[in-house]
Amino acid sequence: MDSVALYCTAALVAGGIYWFVCVLGPAERKGKRALDLSGGSISAENVKDNYNQYWSFFRKPKEIETAEKVPDFVDTFYNLVTDIYEWGWGQSFHFSPSLPGKSHKDQTRIHEEMAVDLLKVKPGQKILDAGCGVGGPMRAIAAHSKAHVTGITINDYQVKRAKLHNKKAGLDSLCDVVCGNFLQMPFDENTFDGAYSIEATCHAPKLEEVYAEIFRVIKPGSMYVSYEWVTTDKYRDEDEEHVEVIQGIERGDALPGLRRYSDIAETARKVGFEIVQEKDLAKPPAKPWWSRLKMGRLAYWRNHVVVVILSAIGIAPKGTVDVHEMLFKTADYLTRGGETGIFTPMHMILCRKPEKASE
Numbered sequence: 001m002d003s004v005a006l007y008c009t010a011a012l013v014a015g016g017i018y019w020f021v022c023v024l025g026p027a028e029r030k031g032k033r034a035l036d037l038s039g040g041s042i043s044a045e046n047v048k049d050n051y052n053q054y055w056s057f058f059r060k061p062k063e064i065e066t067a068e069k070v071p072d073f074v075d076t077f078y079n080l081v082t083d084i085y086e087w088g089w090g091q092s093f094h095f096s097p098s099l100p101g102k103s104h105k106d107q108t109r110i111h112e113e114m115a116v117d118l119l120k121v122k123p124g125q126k127i128l129d130a131g132c133g134v135g136g137p138m139r140a141i142a143a144h145s146k147a148h149v150t151g152i153t154i155n156d157y158q159v160k161r162a163k164l165h166n167k168k169a170g171l172d173s174l175c176d177v178v179c180g181n182f183l184q185m186p187f188d189e190n191t192f193d194g195a196y197s198i199e200a201t202c203h204a205p206k207l208e209e210v211y212a213e214i215f216r217v218i219k220p221g222s223m224y225v226s227y228e229w230v231t232t233d234k235y236r237d238e239d240e241e242h243v244e245v246i247q248g249i250e251r252g253d254a255l256p257g258l259r260r261y262s263d264i265a266e267t268a269r270k271v272g273f274e275i276v277q278e279k280d281l282a283k284p285p286a287k288p289w290w291s292r293l294k295m296g297r298l299a300y301w302r303n304h305v306v307v308v309i310l311s312a313i314g315i316a317p318k319g320t321v322d323v324h325e326m327l328f329k330t331a332d333y334l335t336r337g338g339e340t341g342i343f344t345p346m347h348m349i350l351c352r353k354p355e356k357a358s359e
């Protein structure tokens with residue numbers, strides 16, 4: 001090969017790698033770039049160890065003995081996955097029913113706006129987002145309702161990301177983010193005019209504790225809406241496939257045991273709420289929420305190759321490949337959960353804190 005051919009081949013290979021990583025890399029247009037993948041607040045050299053610790057804690061979620069340790073491991077989980085989620089999914093870390101003819105972005109926004117519409121809050125009122133992630137829902141909700149949203153997340157890396165996004169979106173005057181545990185919130189009682197949680201309270205070892213905290217911090221007469229991850233009436237404990245799918249979802253999503261759909265209203269009542277409405281938003285005529293996961297399969301393979309290359313050349317932390325592989329498998333379990341109908345990530349419950357405390 002003469003030097004011109006060699007030069008052209010090298011240029012082509014370099015261009016190909018650049019295109020693969022930098023052009024194809026960002027799966028979501030406004031998400032993170034593959035080149036920026038990190039372990040959140042965990043330093044690069046500790047990512048692999050933290051992944052191993054997470055994996056040994058959550059491998060058998062039903063056998064988790066010390067509930068007190070769950071929030072710490074959930075925090076580790078979000079250090080490991082936050083950048084990958086943003087890169088491959090966007091700034092809203094939840095599912096939405098498919099809406100024919102609408103983009104993923106619009107489907108996501110509509111699902112978020114529905115939550116705040118149910119709360120019936122007025123512009124300027126204060127609402128709480130319990131488990132806010134990097135704030136995708138918070139920004140859509142603040143822009144739509146003009147209410148002031150305070151988000152809380154256990155993960156300080158997400159707080160940094162959310163604040164950055166709020167500023168970039170020009171919504172930092174309507175959106176606040178604090179780092180804390182939603183099982184013991186740093187807010188006075190009767191602070192908020194409403195509250196919502198989107199696919200977040202499933203991380204609480206005891207649902208009663210987080211519902212009681214939300215009940216405490218919202219004003220009498222105000223509403224709380226939650227989109228819950230639950231097993232449906234189709235789930236059977238004695239069916240091996242059902243058990244395998246649900247365990248797969250739990251261990252790949254840092255869940256200390258999924259709850260049954262019937263536990264949700266019971267728990268809300270127990271802490272003092274009145275139930276206004278309860279509905280599985282995934283039920284027909286809603287179109288499958290898991291179709292976005294299925295459609296993405298080709299992109300996941302490409303992402304896998306990108307992550308392997310970036311880890312090998314030392315740009316992404318070692319351990320990123322393991323985390324990505326775990327998510328890859330989780331996507332499959334979630335799809336199976338949706339297709340069999342044994343699992344839903346959008347069991348909606350709308351509750352009211354009574355005007356007067358019951359005797």
Ligand SMILES: C=C(CC[C@@H](C)[C@H]1CC[C@H]2C3=CC[C@H]4[C@H](C)[C@@H](O)CC[C@]4(C)[C@H]3CC[C@]12C)C(C)C
Pocket residue numbers: 084085087088089092093094095199200202229253254296299300303304324327328330331334
């Ligand atoms: C509510 C929770 C998170 C729900 C979803 C936002 C995430 C659940 C599974 C995630 C993903 C799976 C596959 C990844 C893929 C392999 C990668 O290349 C790009 C990112 C994924 C698509 C990733 C994105 C976020 C999820 C869909 C839980 C944790 C309670």
Ligand SMILES: C[S@@+](CC[C@H](N)C(=O)[O-])C[C@H]1O[C@@H](n2cnc3c(N)ncnc32)[C@H](O)[C@@H]1O
Pocket residue numbers: 071074078091092093094130131132133134135136137152153154155158180181182183197198199200201203204
């Ligand atoms: C799947 S994400 C959903 C984020 C956001 N609601 C959204 O839809 O984009 C779950 C969120 O719950 C938060 N979370 C989990 N356990 C928590 C806890 N004990 N205290 C506070 N936040 C918690 C996580 O940090 C994460 O931000």
